[in-house]
Every structure is written in C-alpha cells, then in structure tokens.
Amino acid sequence: MSIRSDLIVGWCPGALRPMKSGDGLIVRVRPRFSRLSLVQLETLGLAAQRFGDGNLYLSNRANVQIRGVSAEEHATLLDVLAVANLIDSDPRIEAVRNIMVSPAVGLSAHAELAAGLVAKLEDALARDEALYQLPGKFGTAVQEGDEIDPASASDVTFLVSQDQIAMVLEGASCRAILFGNTRDATDGFVAVAGAFLRLRRAQPAIRRMRDAVATLGMDAVSKEAGFSQAAHGIRAANRPAPVGDLGGAYGIGFAFGEVAQAALGELTGLMRQDCIAEAALSPHRALVFAVHDREKAALQELSVRIGGITDPNDIRLRVHGCPGSPACLRGTVEARRDAEAVMHALSPATFPKGTIHISGCEKLCAYPHSADITAIGGNGRYTVTGPGPEPRIGVSGAELAAVIAELAGAA
Numbered sequence: 001m002s003i004r005s006d007l008i009v010g011w012c013p014g015a016l017r018p019m020k021s022g023d024g025l026i027v028r029v030r031p032r033f034s035r036l037s038l039v040q041l042e043t044l045g046l047a048a049q050r051f052g053d054g055n056l057y058l059s060n061r062a063n064v065q066i067r068g069v070s071a072e073e074h075a076t077l078l079d080v081l082a083v084a085n086l087i088d089s090d091p092r093i094e095a096v097r098n099i100m101v102s103p104a105v106g107l108s109a110h111a112e113l114a115a116g117l118v119a120k121l122e123d124a125l126a127r128d129e130a131l132y133q134l135p136g137k138f139g140t141a142v143q144e145g146d147e148i149d150p151a152s153a154s155d156v157t158f159l160v161s162q163d164q165i166a167m168v169l170e171g172a173s174c175r176a177i178l179f180g181n182t183r184d185a186t187d188g189f190v191a192v193a194g195a196f197l198r199l200r201r202a203q204p205a206i207r208r209m210r211d212a213v214a215t216l217g218m219d220a221v222s223k224e225a226g227f228s229q230a231a232h233g234i235r236a237a238n239r240p241a242p243v244g245d246l247g248g249a250y251g252i253g254f255a256f257g258e259v260a261q262a263a264l265g266e267l268t269g270l271m272r273q274d275c276i277a278e279a280a281l282s283p284h285r286a287l288v289f290a291v292h293d294r295e296k297a298a299l300q301e302l303s304v305r306i307g308g309i310t311d312p313n314d315i316r317l318r319v320h321g322c323p324g325s326p327a328c329l330r331g332t333v334e335a336r337r338d339a340e341a342v343m344h345a346l347s348p349a350t351f352p353k354g355t356i357h358i359s360g361c362e363k364l365c366a367y368p369h370s371a372d373i374t375a376i377g378g379n380g381r382y383t384v385t386g387p388g389p390e391p392r393i394g395v396s397g398a399e400l401a402a403v404i405a406e407l408a409g410a411a
C-alpha cells in the first residue's frame with residue numbers, strides 16, 4: 001500500500017496518518033465496533049514486535065497504538081494491518097471514523113440494533129465528504145440503556161435501548177433527541193454534525209461539541225440541526241470500569257494502557273486455547289472478553305501472572321499519565337515516570353476514590369475528562385491543581401509524588 005505518511009507533530013494520529021513522536025511514529029488503529037478478533041489481536045502483537053517497540057498501547061478512546069515505528073517501515077506495516085482489515089481505505093475517512101462502542105453494548109439485548117447503527121454511522125461518515133471537515137478529536141460514542149455513562153461519552157453519544165435511540169450532545173447530557181430507528185438516528189447525526197461545522201465556521205473558538213453547547217446553548221444547536229426541541233430527563237450514571245467478573249464477560253485492565261509483548265502473547269495464547277473469539281475495547285484501557293465461568297477462571301489466573309487489573313477501583317485505573325518526555329516531543333517533563341511514582345506513593349487507603357492526571361503538557365492527551373487532581377508539565381516543572389483554592393506551581397518531577405500524596409490526603 002503506497003499511502004503517504006503525513007508526519008505532522010501534534011496531529012491526532014491514525015494508522016494512515018501517524019504522528020511523529022520522540023520515539024518514532026505513533027500508529028493508531030481504530031478497531032471497528034471497538035472490537036478485535038483474535039487474529040487481529042495476534043496481527044497487532046506481531047506488528048508491534050516487528051515494527052514497533054513490541055508493546056501495544058490501549059487508548060482512552062478504545063483504540064490501539066503501536067509506538068516506535070520508523071518512517072521507512074510505515075508502508076510495510078500498513079500492508080500487514082490491511083490484510084487483517086485493521087485500516088481504512090482513505091486517511092480522510094480514518095480521521096473521522098471515531099466511533100467508540102462500550103463493551104456492554106455487545107453483551108446487551110440491543111447488540112444487533114447497535115451494530116446496525118454503527119454500520120450506518122460509518123457509512124455516512126465515509127460517504128459524506130462535508131463531514132471530513134470534522135476535527136480529528138470529534139467523536140461518537142454508542143452506549144446501551146437509558147442512562148449516559150460520562151466516562152465513555154463523546155461529542156455525540158447514542159443510547160440504544162429497547163424502544164428508542166437517544167442522541168445526547170456533550171455539554172447537555174441531561175437532554176436528548178430521540179429516534180425510533182437506526183436510519184433516522186444516522187440522519188440525525190449527519191444533521192447535528194453539519195450544524196456543528198456551520199457553527200464552528202462562524203465561531204472558530206468552537207472546537208468541540210461541548211464548546212458549541214456552552215457558547216450557544218443546547219436549544220440553539222438543536223435548532224441549527226433542524227430539531228424543534230430536545231427531550232429532558234436523561235440521567236448520568238458513572239459505571240465502574242469493566243474489569244473483573246462482569247457476569248457474561250471478564251475484563252482485564254492495563255496500567256496506562258500498556259500491554260507488554262509477553263502479556264499479549266499469553267493472552268492470545270489463552271484465547272486460542274479456549275476458543276475466545278474476540279476482545280472488546282473499553283476507554284478505561286481494558287480488554288473485555290465474552291466468556292463463561294471456566295474461561296473466567298483462566299483469565300483471572302492469567303491476569304495475576306501478567307499484572308492485569310481486575311478491580312474497578314484499582315488505583316492503577318485512576319491515575320492517568322501520558323508518556324511525556326522523551327517519548328513525546330512536546331513534553332518537557334517525564335510524565336509517565338512521574339505518574340508511576342505517584343501511583344506508588346498512594347494506596348487505596350490514602351486515595352480511595354477519584355482520579356489523578358499527570359500530563360506532559362497542556363494538551364492533556366491521556367485523560368479527556370476533568371480529574372480530581374491534575375498536574376500539567378511546562379518548562380520542566382508541573383503546575384498541580386486539586387483540592388484547595390491555589391494551584392501548586394513550579395513542582396519538580398522529584399517533588400510531584402509527595403505534593404500529590406498531600407493533596408490526595410486532603411481530597
């Protein structure tokens with residue numbers, strides 16, 4: 001495949017348009033329906049060994065990244081990924097095909113309806129060239145049930161249930177535009193995405209849907225999209241991370257989303273041995289397997305061996321950190337190293353709930369939501385905000401764990 005690499009620093013990367021980083025190219029694969037078959041997972045593992053640093057990295061948007069790819073080998077890597085149906089035909093389509101499906105959807109009674117919706121949304125995004133103008137981070141999420149889970153939401157979130165499909169816009173999560181079938185819901189998405197683009201052209205400060213809703217109000221955005229009014233009464237419910245025993249499934253989380261080469265080998269080996277056909281990806285940086293009790297026990301044992309996370313309240317799922325320097329060219333602090341130190345300085349007793357985000361710079365790549373404590377790097381130091389009115393400024397990497405442990409105690 002001879003697709004040119006656009007090596008743009010700061011680009012929201014895909015596979016066809018990777019991003020140049022301090023350790024080579026970041027190649028991000030966007031699995032369809034947020035699922036990977038066993039063969040696709042094996043292909044990604046082999047590709048990471050041959051072309052990357054050997055590991056896979058699960059993102060907070062249910063994508064998978066290979067890091068450390070050389071520009072010379074990028075085209076060959078794409079050939080390998082294409083054979084496993086892991087890439088798109090056009091980088092413009094790849095850029096807008098940001099559809100995140102919660103693992104619970106595939107396990108629910110609405111799985112077929114949701115699959116039909118996702119297929120139509122993908123088709124609309126590919127066919128309507130006007131939508132290629134959507135910003136790279138603009139995303140769509142599909143959840144099941146009547147309540148929205150903010151941790152798995154996006155610019156536009158669909159709630160699929162027995163009777164209806166509700167479309168919720170970020171920034172107005174208690175309201176929704178309701179549809180009776182997947183065709184109307186897809187047309188509704190195209191209308192609201194078009195409205196977002198028009199509003200953005202008029203006011204360039206609008207970068208995401210939440211900006212449009214905050215600036216103009218939900219009613220104005222709905223009206224621009226041609227909807228008379230949005231219904232009230234959608235409730236938000238934070239669901240636990242899908243790890244451990246989930247009833248009809250078992251989930252394993254990975255600290256910072258990093259699935260080491262050896263761990264992936266064990267995991268795919270078990271999947272092959274126990275005929276586990278696929279894994280669903282969660283934005284909590286977890287893999288979820290639809291399995292029965294016997295396979296659950298095997299996955300639990302394996303998780304212990306590979307250091308996987310099976311407790312939804314595990315502190316490793318609540319501390320978020322990007323690679324920072326030197327892996328990322330924008331970072332001026334070693335955010336990953338410092339986040340690991342923070343993780344070790346805390347315990348469930350000292351930080352029983354809440355989230356911490358250690359970011360190499362103000363781009364805040366690792367966690368798209370607001371955290372209870374946030375440390376942002378700049379000029380080699382951190383500015384830390386958390387409980388209390390004043391941020392801590394000029395905090396060094398060596399001091400960060402102690403400062404955060406103190407703030408966590410006060411949280």
Ligand code: SF4
Nearest residue numbers: 322328331360361365
């Ligand atoms: S937030 Fe981290 S990964 Fe993102 S650009 Fe900044 S330093 Fe790089």
